[in-house]
Amino acid sequence: MTSRANSAHARDIAYHVHGYTNLKAHEEKGPMVIDRGAGIRVFDDAGKSYIEGLSGLWCVSLGYGEQRLIDVATEAMSKLAYYHGFNHRSSDVVIDLAEKLVSIAPGRLSKVLFANSGSEATDLAVKLIWYYHNAIGKSEKKKIISRIRGYHGVTVASASLTGLPHLHGDFDLPIDRILHTTAPHYYREGHEGESEEEFATRCADDLEKMILGEGPETVAAMFCEPVMGAGGVIIPPKTYYPKIQAILKKYDVLLVADEVINGFGRTGNMWGSETFDLDPDFLSCAKQLSSAYLPISALMISDRVYEALVSQSEKLGMFGHGSTYGGHPVAAAVALETLKIYEERDIVGHVRNVMGHFQDRMAILGEHPLIGQARACGLMGALEVMKDKDTKTPFEASDKVGAYVEGRCLENGLIIRAIGDNLAFCPPLITTDAEIDEIFDITQKSLDKAETWVQDQGLRDS
Numbered sequence: 097m098t099s100r101a102n103s104a105h106a107r108d109i110a111y112h113v114h115g116y117t118n119l120k121a122h123e124e125k126g127p128m129v130i131d132r133g134a135g136i137r138v139f140d141d142a143g144k145s146y147i148e149g150l151s152g153l154w155c156v157s158l159g160y161g162e163q164r165l166i167d168v169a170t171e172a173m174s175k176l177a178y179y180h181g182f183n184h185r186s187s188d189v190v191i192d193l194a195e196k197l198v199s200i201a202p203g204r205l206s207k208v209l210f211a212n213s214g215s216e217a218t219d220l221a222v223k224l225i226w227y228y229h230n231a232i233g234k235s236e237k238k239k240i241i242s243r244i245r246g247y248h249g250v251t252v253a254s255a256s257l258t259g260l261p262h263l264h265g266d267f268d269l270p271i272d273r274i275l276h277t278t279a280p281h282y283y284r285e286g287h288e289g290e291s292e293e294e295f296a297t298r299c300a301d302d303l304e305k306m307i308l309g310e311g312p313e314t315v316a317a318m319f320c321e322p323v324m325g326a327g328g329v330i331i332p333p334k335t336y337y338p339k340i341q342a343i344l345k346k347y348d349v350l351l352v353a354d355e356v357i358n359g360f361g362r363t364g365n366m367w368g369s370e371t372f373d374l375d376p377d378f379l380s381c382a383k384q385l386s387s388a389y390l391p392i393s394a395l396m397i398s399d400r401v402y403e404a405l406v407s408q409s410e411k412l413g414m415f416g417h418g419s420t421y422g423g424h425p426v427a428a429a430v431a432l433e434t435l436k437i438y439e440e441r442d443i444v445g446h447v448r449n450v451m452g453h454f455q456d457r458m459a460i461l462g463e464h465p466l467i468g469q470a471r472a473c474g475l476m477g478a479l480e481v482m483k484d485k486d487t488k489t490p491f492e493a494s495d496k497v498g499a500y501v502e503g504r505c506l507e508n509g510l511i512i513r514a515i516g517d518n519l520a521f522c523p524p525l526i527t528t529d530a531e532i533d534e535i536f537d538i539t540q541k542s543l544d545k546a547e548t549w550v551q552d553q554g555l556r557d558s
């Protein structure tokens with residue numbers, strides 16, 4: 097038997113620094129070690145089974161053990177384990193994947209650049225926005241707007257765009273030229289007596305005021321996740337994007353659709369941009385692009401941007417960007433196979449078939465005494481925990497009610513994510529109606545337990 101000092105838990109504490117983890121608490125608590133996966137479930141090192149209600153990190157769309165992806169990765173690795181795209185080099189799967197992505201891309205997007213993560217795709221978009229404006233002689237037009245609660249990654253520029261304070265604190269972020277506007281979260285940000293429509297107008301007015309305050313000649317682009325994911329699954333009002341896009345057009349501000357979570361069927365269409373009728377100049381995607389079996393991301397650009405890159409690289413001698421693994425042939429082969437599976441199995445059709453049941457079960461939990469709002473789009477959603485539903489009064493963050501519910505779900509064999517007091521759900525796209533029932537039966541049980549705990553602790557009295 098492994099001695100405690102040598103156990104995986106002890107060695108994890110000794111050697112491994114975790115992201116998005118309280119490192120002090122980790123020294124006490126140690127890791128939850130996940131050992132294997134099958135379908136929509138994972139198993140820990142003691143053999144306990146959990147439904148992955150967040151698809152890992154919103155990414156394992158086809159679930160675990162998809163043999164076609166395993167086979168294609170093995171074959172691709174045997175054939176050409178590595179090649180790059182520098183200096184005119186290419187490989188057949190990368191070409192096939194670029195062609196395939198353009199064939200399914202929304203609107204005006206016609207060219208693809210590859211990277212390894214969502215954050216890198218965001219950073220690349222930032223670089224190209226700056227490069228593009230230099231190329232067209234608008235070197236003042238460099239500021240980029242994103243939204244409070246938006247999530248665009250963790251690298252220097254992408255974390256700056258992310259509108260969550262804990263990604264900035266003590267990292268000396270955000271960098272200059274990044275601005276954050278109102279989150280389209282009617283439930284929390286809407287004023288007393290304000291309709292959803294009026295709220296959408298106010299969001300657009302806030303954006304316009306920001307652009308005018310900065311000077312339109314200095315504002316280059318706006319980043320939007322069609323549905324905001326890691327900020328708490330925020331679904332904008334119906335008229336929000338038409339109003340926002342009109343403002344962007346008016347001041348010649350480019351739109352970047354960050355589809356890192358939304359892309360590939362999550363919202364009930366291939367792209368969130370289709371669900372919300374967006375017409376982006378850039379679109380970034382990752383995660384479900386390869387069902388997360390290997391790291392790969394893509395940034396799609398319009399002809400207008402591409403032409404500027406061509407003229408600029410002619411002037412400068414080359415397009416001065418690229419990375420060792422951007423367009424890795426094995427990751428590209430897995431992504432291409434993932435897209436084939438989406439098509440052959442009509443994954444978007446499957447999402448449309450089950451999302452009604454998912455949303456109905458969420459709506460029922462919206463009636464629970466602990467839940468202020470249940471919201472969902474396609475096969476992603478959130479239950480927002482409230483201390484007092486009528487007055488929309490949240491619990492204190494230090495009460496950690498969301499984390500308590502997450503913990504009870506975990507005990508009962510379900511992994512979800514508590515983003516503060518927003519309980520996020522984003523099961524694999526292959527999830528069936530029966531599995532949706534399992535997810536929400538466990539959630540119901542966990543919420544009931546949490547309600548008793550809240551009462552026992554006297555958390556409503558404070």
Ligand SMILES: Cc1ncc(COP(=O)(O)O)c(C=O)c1O
Binds near residue numbers: 214216354383
């Ligand atoms: C919308 C969005 N953009 C970008 C990212 C960053 O992706 P990555 O973690 O692969 O760097 C994420 C990650 O969750 C995301 O949700």
